[in-house]
Amino acid sequence: MRSFSVFIITIALLGVSAVTTAFLNMHYEKKAIKQIQTMKDNKGFAVVELFTSEGCSSCPPADELLESIQRDNKNKELYLLAFHVDYWDHQGWKDRFSDHAYTERQLQYVNWLRLSTAYTPQIVVNGSAEYIGSSQGEVLKAISAGLSQQSNNTLTLNGRISGNELAVTYDGAGADKKTELVLALVQRSAHSNVKGGENTGRQLTHVQVVRQLREVDINSKKAITLDLPNDFDKNSFELVGFVQDKRDGHITAAARAVLE
Amino acid sequence: MKSIFAFIGALLLHFTASSQILQPVTWSYAAKKTSATTATVFIKATLQDGWHIYAQEMKGAGPVKTSFTFTPAASFQLKGQVTAPAPLTKYEKAFDTDVNYYEHSVIFQQNIQLTGGKATVKGAVAYMICSNLQCLPPATKEFSIPIN
DSSP: OHHHHHHHHHHHHHHHHHHHHHHHHHHHHHHHHHHHHHOOSOSSOEEEEEEEOTTOTTOHHHHHHHHHHHTTOOOTTEEEEEEEOSTTOBTTBOOTTOOHHHHHHHHHHHHHTTOSOOOBSEEEETTTEEEETTOHHHHHHHHHHHHHSOOOOOOEEEEEEETTEEEEEEEOOOOOTTEEEEEEEEEEEEEEEOOSGGGTTOEEEEEEEEEEEEEEETTOOOOEEEEOOTTOOTTTEEEEEEEEETTTOOEEEEEEEEEO | OHHHHHHHHHHHHHHHHHHHSOOOEEEEEEEEESSSSEEEEEEEEEEOTTOEEEOSOOSSSOSOOOEEEEOOBTTEEEEEEEEOOOOEEEEETTTTEEEEEEESEEEEEEEEEESSSOEEEEEEEEEOEEOSSOBOOOEEEEEEEEEO
16 A cells, blocks of 8 residues: 555656646747847857758647747847758649749758758758757757857848849858858738648648749849749748758858838 | 777667667568469558557548559559558647557558569658657658569
């Protein structure tokens, strides 16, 4: 009888400890997100690239993490990008935000970061480290480290809307031949109506969806114009640009354009 | 004594090296003659703990189903479809539907009608695997299974 009571008490204590740990983790992570969002003395920046897809069962927690970082964010040095890769698209299923260019970009990271394979969900921070997209603790730590790291970020971006096009100009990207400027037109909040298969009619919501991606040769003097999507609206889109080392993928500067 | 350390060292090195390569599935093949003119080929997926592969049949749209293609040859003909044991089923939030899958290992079987005494069954299996944390891109594995 006594050993039974001890057993019950032990189980109860273990339960309480598990719940407490989970609660503390949640509390800690909420606090960590808040800290990142309100950091005032940023020395650096954090470019957070999520590779995800509607066709991947392990992706929703990573999408939710990105959403919780985006919600109420006040930190202008935090750049969030969700790339929907196209390798999950197949007959009867297509992620309408997917693009093969985003898959190519992820494969470039496989090469840069010397990984054995691509996978989703994956988060890359400042082009230099990658994490499983739902590993909240590690991702937040990397973002915080990026924001605290001193950088010589002098990049500025400008986007002028003209009809269905966006003319982009930039300054302060340097003239290093080993780097390029990457431009991403991002939709802050997007809804998707699933039109295929059993999920017809289902609504999916995403944040910070990359709708256009362009790699620009910094030394080229050519004018840059991006085609705007049909559902473009200047209040719900942003243009993000960053300077990336073509040899190892490291991101050395980042900026957001005012769209006018 | 030295050799024990060397052995442990080699073992540790092996674990470190293998932990960096994500290879949650291995494929193996076998064939068995069931009569003078018939045979069955077995295609087995062995999965690491925590990973699953999707079944051939799925009610809803979403994950990539496991599918087989066989290269036609004069030496054999396929008898029926690829069969497999009953899969596990669970609700997957990402697709808002039930999905069919296998954990640990699964053996797919295809019956063959031989035209001669010997044949080599060639083909490929296309599949997608996931754990609760990540999914690997859809992959294709080619096979060549001799029947003697």
